[in-house]
Amino acid sequence: MKILLLGKGGQVGWELQRALAPLGELVALDHDRSHNPQGLHGDFSQPERLAETVAAVRPDVIVNAAAHTAVDRAESEPELARALNATSPGVLARCAAETGAWLLHYSTDYVFDGSGSAARDEDAPTAPLSVYGRTKLEGEQLIRASGCRHLILRTSWVYGARGGNFAKTMLRLAAERDRLTVIDDQIGAPTGADLLADLSAHLLRQVRQQPELGGTYHAVAAGEVSWHGYASFVIDWARRHGRELRVQAIDAVPTSAFPTPAQRPHNSRLSTARLQAAFGLVLPPWQQGVERMLAEVLG
Ligand SMILES: NC(=O)C1=CN([C@@H]2O[C@H](COP(=O)(O)OP(=O)(O)OC[C@H]3O[C@@H](n4cnc5c(N)ncnc54)[C@H](OP(=O)(O)O)[C@@H]3O)[C@@H](O)[C@H]2O)C=CC1
Numbered sequence: 001m002k003i004l005l006l007g008k009g010g011q012v013g014w015e016l017q018r019a020l021a022p023l024g025e026l027v028a029l030d031h032d033r034s035h036n037p038q039g040l041h042g043d044f045s046q047p048e049r050l051a052e053t054v055a056a057v058r059p060d061v062i063v064n065a066a067a068h069t070a071v072d073r074a075e076s077e078p079e080l081a082r083a084l085n086a087t088s089p090g091v092l093a094r095c096a097a098e099t100g101a102w103l104l105h106y107s108t109d110y111v112f113d114g115s116g117s118a119a120r121d122e123d124a125p126t127a128p129l130s131v132y133g134r135t136k137l138e139g140e141q142l143i144r145a146s147g148c149r150h151l152i153l154r155t156s157w158v159y160g161a162r163g164g165n166f167a168k169t170m171l172r173l174a175a176e177r178d179r180l181t182v183i184d185d186q187i188g189a190p191t192g193a194d195l196l197a198d199l200s201a202h203l204l205r206q207v208r209q210q211p212e213l214g215g216t217y218h219a220v221a222a223g224e225v226s227w228h229g230y231a232s233f234v235i236d237w238a239r240r241h242g243r244e245l246r247v248q249a250i251d252a253v254p255t256s257a258f259p260t261p262a263q264r265p266h267n268s269r270l271s272t273a274r275l276q277a278a279f280g281l282v283l284p285p286w287q288q289g290v291e292r293m294l295a296e297v298l299g
């Protein structure tokens with residue numbers, strides 16, 4: 001099978017290069033065409049040009065790991081966020097529908113408003129609170145409307161050994177400051193880019209055999225934690241493994257005490273029951289992957 005991977009340099013894209021390679025021929029692109037084979041276009045700020053790339057590569061599977069993921073910055077650049085998160089996935093979906101290719105795409109817990117405390121399933125009503133969430137939801141909708149064969153994996157709180165993420169921010173701040181202030185009333189599941197990539201490869205193999213398994217799934221690690229609990233876990237693990245950190249206190253605060261340009265959901269719990277049942281999987285607890293990432297990052 002021939003796979004076109006877009007966004008190869010991101011947290012998930014990096015792990016996908018490893019996980020997808022055994023499935024067949026992989027053409028992996030980033031947004032700078034001077035890095036790409038044959039100068040192929042991979043810049044999502046020019047959505048229509050992605051059709052040229054699909055026509056040139058003629059993939060059996062398109063995997064889209066590119067996105068505008070700077071949640072606060074998206075509030076002040078909604079047009080760019082929309083081009084990356086909605087219009088471009090829509091073009092890829094149209095191409096996939098025309099050629100019969102599969103499209104694998106990633107979405108987010110931020111398509112929900114985060115009310116209540118129950119874990120949401122895939123059919124729960126969406127109501128994004130931010131530009132990022134709204135544009136990611138529009139991307140999902142364009143993919144479904146295109147009629148292409150697709151998998152949309154909604155995930156949350158992604159971290160990887162490569163790239164920036166909350167855990168690495170906390171390690172940096174803990175080395176610089178005496179006190180940290182971290183929100184404790186937003187709850188979710190940190191999910192490893194390596195887990196997502198391995199899952200993606202597994203699902204692609206399966207849907208090629210059983211196309212009826214295509215659709216939208218929640219794909220997050222098991223368990224739940226607040227950002228404050230996550231930060232405390234990371235800092236505690238780093239200390240126990242010999243890292244000297246300056247921080248003396250990690251203050252737990254409500255969202256109202258940590259204002260940000262974008263509003264984020266309080267309840268990011270996603271139910272993975274559908275994914276586990278459809279593909280016969282058991283997802284690992286979030287702590288397992290975070291420890292693996294910390295071991296890699298902290299050496
Ligand atoms: N990070 C998270 O916490 C979560 C992510 N997701 C979703 O998972 C997917 C992967 O996210 P993740 O790997 O964490 O994101 P990253 O921010 O690590 O990677 C995003 C990728 O998009 C690329 N990109 C940025 N601008 C452009 C552009 N103009 N044209 C083409 N590519 C561009 C980046 O390239 P470069 O690095 O070269 O700029 C990078 O490869 C996304 O769909 C995201 O919405 C869902 C839930 C949580």
Ligand SMILES: Cc1cn([C@H]2C[C@H](O)[C@@H](COP(=O)(O)OP(=O)(O)O[C@H]3O[C@@H](C)C(=O)[C@@H](O)[C@H]3O)O2)c(=O)[nH]c1=O
Pocket residue numbers: 069070071072107108109110155156157158165166169173180181182183186227258260264
């Ligand atoms: C840096 C910092 C953040 N926070 C809060 C702000 C926010 O509510 C939460 C996480 O902040 P971040 O900006 O790191 O994370 P954020 O960019 O909101 O992470 C999100 O990214 C997108 C791409 C997704 O799809 C989501 O699933 C989610 O992972 O932690 C603190 O409480 N204290 C701090 O010192």
